[in-house]
Amino acid sequence: MKVLAFAASSSRQSINKQLAIHVASKINNAEVELLDLNDYEMPIYSSDRENASGIPEQAQRFFAKITEADAIVISFAEHNGTYTAAYKNIFDWASRIDMKVYQNKAAILLATSPGPGGAKSVLSKATDSAPYFALNVKASISVPSFYDNFDMQKEQVTHSEIIDQINTAINGLVA
Template identity: 70%
Template sequence: MKVLAFAASSSRQSINKQLVSHAASLVPNADVEVLDLNDYEMPIYSSDRENESGIPAAAQQFFNKITAADAVFVSFAEHNGSYTAAYKNVFDWASRINQKVYQNKATVFLATSPGPGGAQSVLGSAVGSAPFFAADVKGSLSVPSFYDNFDVEAGELHHPELLDKLQTIIANL
């Protein structure tokens, strides 16, 4: 199984990238590719830009990565209760190629934050809108208080109940 994983964040120290990398590594015998959204920086989407210049090559490259995957893992960072600007822009451009951005791929949606909310607002938005973008969500998980529940040195989730939930989601792939 080819698993594509990325954090919906442009932070170089992204806790969501740590979480999604760990989660994808739990898929047995998977070929995992972890993307960095910084590799897909593009002008802010607007219909004027699209009409004048077309769709940037980086958007097509991102879309093609999803096409080549069997499953997609995304961990959402939350900025002011919503998607990060970095993710939203990549997603907006990719949706201009095909609104079905996730192409009916099995998806796992995660979110985490340093605080007790665990980025649940943005995760709820992602799960709620998933059918419009052809994401076959196999499960979602919010990890609150990241530094209390994730061993950064070992690179793994160590909270037993959260780990069990994550493993159950992965078993449903």
Template identity: 65%
Template sequence: MKVLAFAASNSSKSINKSLANYAASQVPGAEFEMLDINDYEMPIYSQDREEELGQPQQAKDFFAKIGEADAVIISFAEHNGSYTAAYKNLFDWTSRIDMKVFQGKPVVYLATSPGPGGAQSVLSAAVNSAQFFAADVRGSLSVPSFFDNFDMESQKLTNPALNTQLRAVVSALT
């Protein structure tokens, strides 16, 4: 099984990247690839730019990466209660190729933040809209107070209850 994992963040210090990487490593028997959305940076989407540029190769490549995977894990960063601009732009361009961005793949949606909210607003938005983009959501999990529950040095979730929940969620991909 090939799992594609990424953080919906363009931060070089993304805690969501750490969470996505750890989650992917917990999928039983899976091989995984960590994707960096910085590799898919494009101009801000608009209808005018689409008419001028067509569909950028980066959006085509991102869509193809999803298509090559057996399952997808995304950990969403939250900016002002919503998606990061970097992810939203990549998603918008890709949805112009095909609204079924996730191509019926099983997905796990995660989110985390340094605060107690755990980026639940963006996670809820992602889960609630998944059906419109052909994402087969097998589970979701918010990790609140990231630095209290994750050891950055060992790159592991240290909260036993959250770790049990995470393993249950990602095992639904197999």
């Protein structure tokens, strides 16, 4: 199984990146490819830009990575209750290739934050909108208070309930 994993964040020290890597690494017999959204940076989407220059090569590469994957693990950072500008722009450009950006791929959606909210607002938006963009969500998990529930040295979740949720999500993904 080829798994595409990424944080919906452009932060180089993203806690969502750490969470996505952790969860993807627990999928047995998977070839995991980690994407960095910084590799897909492009001008802010506008129809004027699209009409003048077409769809940027970075959006086409992002879409192709999804095409090549069997499953996807995304961990969403939350900026002001919603998606990061970096993710939203890449997504907007990719949706111009095909509205079904995620091409019916099975997915685990995650979100975390340093605070007790666990980025639940953005996770809810992503989960609720997934069917419109052909994302087959097998599970969505919010990890609150990241630094209390993730061991930075061992690079793993430490809270037993969250570990159980992750294991259940992985079982649902590979079933």
